[in-house]
Amino acid sequence: MxxxxxxxxxxxxxxxxxxxxxxxxxxxxxxxxxxxxxxxxxxxxxxxxxxxxxxxxxxxxxKDPLTDTYNRRKVEQSFQKIAQMYRRENHKLGVIMMDLNKFKEINDTYGHHKGDELLINLAAILKNYVKKNDIVARWGGDEFLILVPNCKSDFELGYIQGLQQALANEKFDELPSVEASVGFAIFPDDGQDFQELIKIADAAMYRDKE
Missing domain, CATH: 1.10.287 (Helix Hairpins)
Structure with a gap:
């Protein structure tokens, strides 16, 4: 605060x-x-x-009080502000959706307090991984959203795979290895509207989960 x-x-x-x-x-x-x-x-x-x-x-x-990341309201406001500027400057903005695999099973097996600890640790990993101007938000439940301003051409191979590797390398006490599914969309290539980009990133995330 x-x-x-x-x-x-x-x-x-x-x-x-x-x-x-x-x-x-x-x-x-x-x-x-x-x-x-x-x-x-x-x-x-x-x-x-x-x-x-x-x-x-x-x-x-x-802010989300559990993870100390931004909430939906703030991230949508940030998107509108960045997108308005990027329409003039011809830059790209990455929208990443991510959620934990088998989070319900973790809650059922280890208890909701362990689930909350996992979300807190995951938020810390994300905030440590992202760059200075990136915006991390808890979208809901075990879903997180990341805005990546001025993303480059190697966004998928560099940023996305690096994020997945950072999560895979992390060890959590008393928990099995934790995996996350990730999907993304790029403004303005994939769409102009925030909700449209969310749907595209969300669909890609579920394809990754499957």
Missing amino acids: KYNGRIAAIGIVGLFNLLRYFYYHQYLELPFKANFFILTTIFLAIAWWCGKQFDNVKYYSE
Whole structure:
């Protein structure tokens, strides 16, 4: 969770108190009293609390609380923003769909808490693998979606196979080897609409699973 709200609130209140000091004690030349610091401390504490509430709301509006990846709403907003820019610049955007094979069996055999741990670990692997500007989101259940801006011609052989290899190399305590099915689509080659690209990537993912 970022601290943008708290930093902004503290900055505004700090500036307010600085102006208050110069107005009352420099401009009006009123005698300085110790309660100035008491009031300033109270104002800063309130500002910190309000800023924290803003940060909490922003975090949960964008992130999946279990895996700390982005949620559907945020990834769709990101796609629209990137796609609008790429239509002008003639760049390509990769859309990857991925889900775990036999995830239901893992939940049934080892318990849902182990399933949750697996999803958390998987999200960490994805975030470690992707590049700086890539966007990882939990699409639902055990499905994840990755947006890959400015993907290259070797996208399938390089990026996709590298991702599958990174997952295959990972070892999970108490669990058998974990495999994932992956499918992808490329904007604008495979379509212009986000939902259309999702359907194409999802169909490719299920073909990979079969």
